[in-house]
Amino acid sequence: MNKNTSSDSVMQAAAAWRTVLGESAVEIEPSALADHGRNAYGSPIRSVAILRPQSESDVQRIVDIAGKYGVPLYPISTGRNWGYGAASPVTEGCAVVDLSQLHKIRVVDAELGIVSLQPGVTQGMLAEFVAQQQLDWMVPVHGGGPTCSILGNALERGYGLTPTTDHFAALTSLRAVLADGSMYESPFHAMGAETLGSAHRWGIGPYVEGLFSQGNFGIVTEATFTLQRRPEHVEAFFIRIRDEAQLGELVDQLPTVLSALGATVAGVNLMNDRRVLSMSRRYPVDQVGPGEIISDALCAKMTKNAGITAWTAAGVIHCPYRMRKSVRRELKRLLPRSLSRPIHMNRWRVHWAKAATRLMPIGQQSIMQQIDSIEALLDLADGIPQRVALPLAYWLRGDAITTKEDLNPAQDNCGLIWYSPLVPMKSADVHQYVAMVERVCAEHGIEPLITLTSLSERLFDSTVPILFRPEQPGATERAQACYEALWKQGEQIGCLPYRLGTLTMSRLFNANLANHASLLQQLKRTFDPKNLISPGRYISIQ
Ligand SMILES: Cc1cc2nc3c(=O)[nH]c(=O)nc-3n(C[C@H](O)[C@H](O)[C@H](O)COP(=O)(O)OP(=O)(O)OC[C@H]3O[C@@H](n4cnc5c(N)ncnc54)[C@H](O)[C@@H]3O)c2cc1C
Known part of the structure; x- marks a missing residue:
């Protein structure tokens, strides 16, 4: 419990909240709080209540009562901040304000x-x-x-x-x-x-x-x-990248490609072989011991069988229908010559690929699965939400996860911490970064699954899902230690996270941020002197 929150004040506040919000909008049952606090993240922080306002004026009443009894609040919208703490507050003793109604x-x-x-x-x-x-x-x-x-x-x-x-x-x-x-x-x-x-x-x-x-x-x-x-035409393209040398060539050319093609190429993702495996193959649970990762030899065998290269680039084109051929031509012209031609997939091509695949023997139906994934990627690029990425959180279990059902990694006891640093779009930085992630993850028995997503023609946001199985002894601690090591060693090579999880926000205040932190702390003390709203979330005045 927050050192300023006593259980008496929580009970008094809960009674007052019930009076204004109604009984069912205030939850303080320990088992319900524990369920709500499950976060797939290894954070033991529990809330003291869950409040479910129905209107903006309810929210104002909640804040008034919180101020009166000194119970801090932690607002969430839907609380699906998976890999960053889900619905859990940063500090103990908060009442979660669940705004999903x-x-x-x-x-x-x-x-x-x-x-x-x-x-x-x-x-x-x-x-x-x-x-x-x-x-x-x-x-x-x-x-x-x-x-x-x-x-x-x-x-x-x-x-x-x-x-x-x-x-x-x-x-x-x-x-x-x-x-x-x-x-x-x-x-x-x-x-x-x-x-x-x-x-x-x-x-x-x-x-x-x-x-x-x-x-x-x-x-x-x-x-x-x-x-x-919605653009007239949406298509995805894929480039097979043989090795790190080709990766470097592509990275150094990407700023030119992205600035020349502007908004028609919304973003390019570069994924290493293990990351692509995690999207297309079951985890070989019977061949990997606890605390270990897939061996290089097994990884090579799996990627060879699946036809996956060392790296894969996946990008999306949005353009008027008549421009599509010239965008493809220009993309090909701008890409390094040593790379293989981009493979373009749009809805029409997916339709025909599906029809052809239906004629294939059952053994080759994994191609069908890949086409389904491409279709889901096109949906996402078209602004149609899909669950296609969520099975990643379940990968280490080795089960087949269907994206048809509602997936909630936090409630399903998955283990996931996102490490998401920014990386300059330069081959030397990328090589150094990739080597660092591979080394640190392997040292901690964590699969190094690396994606680099272009945010502009200057910068990548990399996302590394630190996957672990919370039910295995020591796995959560290992995953958290891996995150800490990635942060520390990433910082040494100039790569820092763009976003933090609830467990690591305090690091921001240990970092060399004197002016930034003290200005924010002054503002926080002025606007929220009792530290009522989301204590510790990026700004701490304790
Ligand atoms: C497989 C997988 C893939 C993912 N892919 C992506 C991705 O591509 N891009 C991405 O960005 N994320 C991704 N995520 C992470 C995460 O699930 C999403 O970012 C998700 O949108 C965050 O949860 P939410 O929308 O429920 O927000 P919430 O959890 O409700 O909000 C996030 C935080 O914002 C604050 N907050 C929320 N609402 C309010 C409010 N009204 N007032 C004040 N503060 C508030 C709270 O501190 C809260 O903890 C992925 C997760 C998984 C598991």
């Missing part, structure tokens, strides 16, 4: 593609809404799947696959309940100019909205988002 969608401007979303609106809900209303806009989707909140992800500055790769960049204005119970509203909205304020994210004067992303200055109850118009 606030799920209104409002079209601010259908022609300009602007919607207003409450925190509980998931990718799946927005996709359904857009389809029902026959709006020609794409949902900013990502690998977490249809049950993740658009707003929660944006507040974490998550990334996706549609042309709106940076999800916080699509958030243009917001409303938030502050620690004293008052409301913050973005400036143009407060001046009655809703369309303007929803189309121009900077408003006027100092930009304040950024404080609510990766921060703890308020509970965001609504935000506007600009959506991208």
